[in-house]
Every structure is written in structure tokens, then in C-alpha cells.
Amino acid sequence: MKRNENREGIKGMVNPGRYGIERVSYWLMRITGLGLLAYLIGHIYETSSILNGKSVWDSMLQLTQTTQGHIILTLVIGMCVFHTVNGIRLMFAHGGIGVGKPTRPDYPYIPNSQNMKNKLCIYASIGVAALAMMYGLSVLFGE
Amino acid sequence: MAEEQSSTEVSSSKTITLRIAKSNPEHDSRSQFAEFKVPYERWTTVLDAILDVKKHLDHSVAVRYSCRQASCGSCGMKINGRPGLACFTKISELNSDVVTVEPMNNYPIVRDLVVDLEGMFDTHKKMKPFIINEESEVATNTREFLQTPGQVEEYIQFSNCIKCGLCNSACPTMATDSSFLGPQALTQAYRYVADNRDKGKNERLKIIDESHGIWRCHFAGSCSQVCPKGVDPAMGIQMLRGYLLGFKK
Known part of the structure; x- marks a missing residue:
């Protein structure tokens, strides 16, 4: 008999809001992680250009001084701040800290692990990342 | 008796479109949606609606269920894109005129809404x-x-x-x-x-x-x-x- 595994695959990343802010946070953590990895590779490529002489290094550095370069750097700031702040929350949560205490569940069964403290931390991570991006924009585009 | 039947008909004024994913991996791995107009009440569950379809419109719909009270765990399926128990989900709570039911993801499909656990x-x-x-x-x-x-x-x-x-x-x-x-x-x-x-x-x-x-x-x-x-x-x-x-x- 043929088996259709029906695995959701990468499509499962679409529409994270259907499972609440925690799934959005998971989605953002993944995206920012990949974004930071891409930045790291680009950064290594950029800085290694110094091996080809000062003129190559200067021209490479000019790329970050363009409008597109500033936008990319601002995104990197946002990704880095969100990934760090949310990562600290997850480091505690992964050790069972801040996920609530087991108790007899009562209808309508609001999960303790999705408590207000965790939600606030997620919103704070997004908020701090947004503030850092605004600061980055003001520095990069400011006079 | 006649009065009871008539009152039931009058109170069943609301209808939804129930979209049921139908597939039979033995013949074809593709899934198709069959649409049915189903009357519902405030208390009608998704399982009730599926059984209504099975009884009156298409008896070939494959669905697994048993207790109808969220105790046996048989009727898990994807309801409007989110996994839920069909017997524990009321249509009135979904706030949608279209209810789509599909087999749960991440399990092999046996047929239609039934998955292999x-x-x-x-x-x-x-x-x-x-x-x-x-x-x-x-x-x-x-x-x-x-x-x-x-x-x-x-x-x-x-x-x-x-x-x-x-x-x-x-x-x-x-x-x-x-x-x-x-x-x-x-x-x-x-x-x-x-x-x-x-x-x-x-x-x-x-x-x-x-x-x-x-x-x-x-x-x-x-x-x-x-x-x-x-x-x-x-x-x-x-x-x-x-x-x-x-x-x-």
C-alpha cells in the first residue's frame, strides 16, 4: 500500500499566527538565525577582502555606505537584538525556568507554559529590536 | 412527533459549507475537496456535521470517531488549518461560513480524514x-x-x-x-x-x-x-x- 506521509514540511512555517505569539516567536527566531548566518558569511567575505590590498578593502567598505547597505545593516541590528533577547528567554525556558508549575488543568485549559511572563518577554524582544533598529537608522542616516 | 420534526427544521436555519478533504492513497496520492451545505445549531460540533454528511449526502466519507466527548482521542483532524478534535469543536465557535476539515499533518493518511497513529x-x-x-x-x-x-x-x-x-x-x-x-x-x-x-x-x-x-x-x-x-x-x-x-x- 502506498503511504502518503502528509508531513507539513516547510509549509508549516507559513501563517505562524494560527498558533499564537509563541509560534510567531519561533518563526522569527528561525528567520533571524538564518539572516545572521547569511550576514556572518557576508561579513567574513567582506573583511577577508583586505588580503587583496587597501583599494579592494576600501571599495568593499563603500558598499556598506550606500542606502541599501544601511538598510541591510539596520536589519542585521534588529535580527541580532531580537535573537539575543529572545534567546535569553529560551535559555531559561529550556531549563524549565519560567514555564509555570504543573497543576490540575481546568477547562478552558489555558497552558501554563504560555503564561503572561513568556508573552511579555516575546513582545519585549520585538520591542527592543524595533528600538535598536530605529537607533541604527538614526545613526546610519543621520547627519 | 410531527410537531417536534417541524420545530427542528425551523431552528436549523443556519448553514455552513463543509469542505472535506478526500483522498485514497491506495489509488491516488492527491487530495480533493468535496463541498457540502450542512445545517447547524449553536451546539453542533464538527463531528456532528461530518456525520450529517455521511448519513445524508455522501456515505463514503471516512472518519474515525468513538466517544463523541473528547475522551477517546479518535477524531483528531485539521479544522480550518489547525489541529483539533472534531467532537470538541463547535461550528459556532469557528466564526466562519466555510469549515474545512483535513487529515492531521505529520501522520500517514489511511483515507480521507483517517490517519495512521x-x-x-x-x-x-x-x-x-x-x-x-x-x-x-x-x-x-x-x-x-x-x-x-x-x-x-x-x-x-x-x-x-x-x-x-x-x-x-x-x-x-x-x-x-x-x-x-x-x-x-x-x-x-x-x-x-x-x-x-x-x-x-x-x-x-x-x-x-x-x-x-x-x-x-x-x-x-x-x-x-x-x-x-x-x-x-x-x-x-x-x-x-x-x-x-x-x-x-
């Missing part, structure tokens, strides 16, 4: 879901283990699992990793690890401490969002990881 039962058994204690053998001059209410509270929430499989269906790791143990099994491991009568903690921690084991959980929390019994698998898994990381003894 064998993989989940296998990982569940792998967790040794029983008390491991040499002194638990029933013999003369023995009696039951006594526990304080506090000791019971440590695990009772996790023993409410009805093995419906919704948590595994919602899990984003299960969506891409076919070898992942899954939130259902990991939570059951915690249920026994947290039970002070059990002496099999090290055995179970060894089973889950592998590359496709507990470390693949990233605390997306979707398992807890969809659990119809308030088990909160996400909490159980993080607590269990606390043992491995040395935060808990």
Missing part, C-alpha cells in the same frame, strides 16, 4: 509508559504507594493525555523531522519521570537524550495550544530538559 503509539511505548519500581509487584503484605497531593500534582496534568496526536500534528519540528520523538512521547516520559513512585528516570533520560530526541524541541508551544485536555506538553518537555541540563534533580 501507529508511529505515535510506537514512540509512546518507547518511553516505557509504566511505573518502573521493583517494589511495585503485588504480593502478600504489600500495599499501594502513598503520595501526598503535592507529589500527585507534579505529574497528574500529564497523565490526562488521550493520545489523540494533535500535539504531534501541530509541532513544527515534526513537520520536517520524521525521526523526532514528538511532544506526545516526550511529555509521557516526563509524566513518569516526575512520579516519585517511579525509579526509571535514568533509563528514560537516556532514551530521549539523542539527536532526534528532546533537543529538537524549540519551544514553539503549538503542542500546548492545541491540546484538548490541558496536558501542556511544552511545559513537560522543558521540565524534562531541566533534568538533563541539571536544573532539576
Whole structure:
């Protein structure tokens, strides 16, 4: 008999809001992680250009001084701040800290692990990342 | 009798479009949606609507159900894109004129809305879901283990699992990793690890401490969002990881 595994695959990343802010946070953590990895590779490529002489290094550095370069750097700031702040929350949560205490569940069964403290931390991570991006924009585009 | 029938018809004024995913992997791996207009009341569940279709419009719809009261865990399916128990989801709560039902993701489809839960039962058994204690053998001059209410509270929430499989269906790791143990099994491991009568903690921690084991959980929390019994698998898994990381003894 043929088996259709029906695995959701990468499509499962679409529409994270259907499972609440925690799934959005998971989605953002993944995206920012990949974004930071891409930045790291680009950064290594950029800085290694110094091996080809000062003129190559200067021209490479000019790329970050363009409008597109500033936008990319601002995104990197946002990704880095969100990934760090949310990562600290997850480091505690992964050790069972801040996920609530087991108790007899009562209808309508609001999960303790999705408590207000965790939600606030997620919103704070997004908020701090947004503030850092605004600061980055003001520095990069400011006079 | 005639009066009763007429009043039922009058009160069934509201209808929804029920879209049922139909597929038969034996013949074709593709899935098609069949649409039906179904009357509903404030109390009509998704399972009631499916059975209405099965009774009056298309008896070939394959659906698994048993208790109709969220106790057996048979009727898990994807309802408007989110896993849920069909018998525990009222149509009026969905706030939609179109209700789409599909088989749960991350399980092989048997037919239409029926999925094969064998993989989940296998990982569940792998967790040794029983008390491991040499002194638990029933013999003369023995009696039951006594526990304080506090000791019971440590695990009772996790023993409410009805093995419906919704948590595994919602899990984003299960969506891409076919070898992942899954939130259902990991939570059951915690249920026994947290039970002070059990002496099999090290055995179970060894089973889950592998590359496709507990470390693949990233605390997306979707398992807890969809659990119809308030088990909160996400909490159980993080607590269990606390043992491995040395935060808990």
C-alpha cells in the first residue's frame, strides 16, 4: 500500500499566527538565525577582502555606505537584538525556568507554559529590536 | 412527533459549507475537496456535521470517531488549518461560513480524514509508559504507594493525555523531522519521570537524550495550544530538559 506521509514540511512555517505569539516567536527566531548566518558569511567575505590590498578593502567598505547597505545593516541590528533577547528567554525556558508549575488543568485549559511572563518577554524582544533598529537608522542616516 | 420534526427544521436555519478533504492513497496520492451545505445549531460540533454528511449526502466519507466527548482521542483532524478534535469543536465557535476539515499533518493518511497513529503509539511505548519500581509487584503484605497531593500534582496534568496526536500534528519540528520523538512521547516520559513512585528516570533520560530526541524541541508551544485536555506538553518537555541540563534533580 502506498503511504502518503502528509508531513507539513516547510509549509508549516507559513501563517505562524494560527498558533499564537509563541509560534510567531519561533518563526522569527528561525528567520533571524538564518539572516545572521547569511550576514556572518557576508561579513567574513567582506573583511577577508583586505588580503587583496587597501583599494579592494576600501571599495568593499563603500558598499556598506550606500542606502541599501544601511538598510541591510539596520536589519542585521534588529535580527541580532531580537535573537539575543529572545534567546535569553529560551535559555531559561529550556531549563524549565519560567514555564509555570504543573497543576490540575481546568477547562478552558489555558497552558501554563504560555503564561503572561513568556508573552511579555516575546513582545519585549520585538520591542527592543524595533528600538535598536530605529537607533541604527538614526545613526546610519543621520547627519 | 410531527410537531417536534417541524420545530427542528425551523431552528436549523443556519448553514455552513463543509469542505472535506478526500483522498485514497491506495489509488491516488492527491487530495480533493468535496463541498457540502450542512445545517447547524449553536451546539453542533464538527463531528456532528461530518456525520450529517455521511448519513445524508455522501456515505463514503471516512472518519474515525468513538466517544463523541473528547475522551477517546479518535477524531483528531485539521479544522480550518489547525489541529483539533472534531467532537470538541463547535461550528459556532469557528466564526466562519466555510469549515474545512483535513487529515492531521505529520501522520500517514489511511483515507480521507483517517490517519495512521501507529508511529505515535510506537514512540509512546518507547518511553516505557509504566511505573518502573521493583517494589511495585503485588504480593502478600504489600500495599499501594502513598503520595501526598503535592507529589500527585507534579505529574497528574500529564497523565490526562488521550493520545489523540494533535500535539504531534501541530509541532513544527515534526513537520520536517520524521525521526523526532514528538511532544506526545516526550511529555509521557516526563509524566513518569516526575512520579516519585517511579525509579526509571535514568533509563528514560537516556532514551530521549539523542539527536532526534528532546533537543529538537524549540519551544514553539503549538503542542500546548492545541491540546484538548490541558496536558501542556511544552511545559513537560522543558521540565524534562531541566533534568538533563541539571536544573532539576
